[in-house]
Amino acid sequence: MSEAGSTMQSAAGTRLNRKGRETRQRLLDIAIGSLADGSGEPLSANRIARAAGVSWGTLKHQFGDIDGLWAAVLTELTDxxxxNSPEIWPRVTGSVRERVREMVDAVWNILDTPEGRAVEALRAGLPNGQERVEIFPLTTAAMAAYENAWLRAFEYFLADLPLDADKVRGVRTLIPMAMRGINNERGLSSPADVANARDCLVDAIAVYLG
Structure with missing residues (x-):
């Protein structure tokens, strides 16, 4: 869970007891699974509540509204x-290319997990631009925090190398975007072509970083 059990609160500001914490976690797990299953059904808080066997009122008590639910989902997925936990990151060594490979592989692997699919489904299901900010302010902030955590992780992979800071900033933004594009080909192109595309991305970034 993303919060200590003794201090976890509902959207109403009340401290959750053990049953309340278990209900909250069950709702989060079901929401993540529902997003990840690729059924194409609309994002629906009522659907999550029904699957968890609770009322809309219970979900509202826990998260406030659909915006609060998706924000909590993203916080859970970040954790x-x-x-977002640099203390558990591995010690990084190796050449620029080897480190870029690790970064690319990390994104590739997460995109093929239920957690990664849930994030991508949520990204695709939310409105774009200012409309997202206005309708889903909490979710927008939580999505930014999720993405910023990964950007910090990418910087960590390269932090001890004498590289151009502007190029590093560009690369840390490029990798998730490029990997989402390659991931879209996962079920459409041959495994060899997809692997070659990833290899080319790694080589191009390594050359660019110098």
Whole structure:
């Protein structure tokens, strides 16, 4: 869980007891699973509540509204990824290319997990631009925190090398975007072509960073 059990609160500001914490976690797990299953159904808080066997009122008590639910989902997924926990990151060594390879492989692997699919489904299901900010302010902030955690992790992979800071900033933004594009080909192109595309991305970034 993303919060200590003794201090976890509902959207109404009340401290959750053990049953309340278990209900909250069950709702989060079901929401993540529902997003990840690829059914194409609309994002629906009622659907999550029904699957968890609770009322809309219970979900509202826990998260406030659909915006609060998706924000909590993203916070949970950030914690699960470990990207926001530098104390558990591995010690990084190797050449620029080897490190870029690790970064690319990390994104590739997470995109093929239920957690990664849940994030991508949520990204695709939310409105874009200012409309997202206005309708889903909490979710927008939580999505930014999720992405920033990964950006910090990418910087960590390269931090001890004498590289151009502007190029590093560009690369840390490029990798997730490029990997989402390659991931879209996962079920459409041959495994060899997809692997070659990843290899080319690694080589191009390594050359660019010098």
């Amino acid at each position: 699960r990824s470990g990207a």
